[in-house]
Amino acid sequence: MTAHQSLPKGFEDLQPFVDYWVRDTSDERWQQRSKASMEDIQCFYDAMLARAEDAIAYLDAFPLDRMPDDAACLFKLLLAIGQAAIAVEMHRQPRAHHSNFPHGINISQGPKFFGG
Numbered sequence: 001m002t003a004h005q006s007l008p009k010g011f012e013d014l015q016p017f018v019d020y021w022v023r024d025t026s027d028e029r030w031q032q033r034s035k036a037s038m039e040d041i042q043c044f045y046d047a048m049l050a051r052a053e054d055a056i057a058y059l060d061a062f063p064l065d066r067m068p069d070d071a072a073c074l075f076k077l078l079l080a081i082g083q084a085a086i087a088v089e090m091h092r093q094p095r096a097h098h099s100n101f102p103h104g105i106n107i108s109q110g111p112k113f114f115g116g
Helices: 012-021 026-035 038-059 069-091
Strands: none
16 A cells, blocks of 8 residues: 555544545546446445544645645545445436446546546
8 A cells, every 4th residue: 555545544444445436536536436336335425424524624634735645545535425425315326327438528627636
């Protein structure tokens, strides 16, 4: 495991999700959700939802542009819960109903930090 793939102390229970869900862009996070099974999405969603408030409180101490690697890893994992929530709460499946995958749409530029 490299430094950019490790989580801060106290968040070790979320480590099993890092390799799959930690991605640099929202488009990459969407692709991961689209390829995942609903069982895996639900497992990730439940685990992250239970730890989201703790993660937000921890991350609040760091500016986005100077976040240590382990905090950035946690932040990216927290961003991925948004993708999981869409599958769990709206679609009830990994992708929108009647949508093609892969769809051929690529987001070329997103928010400045962790979203592009």
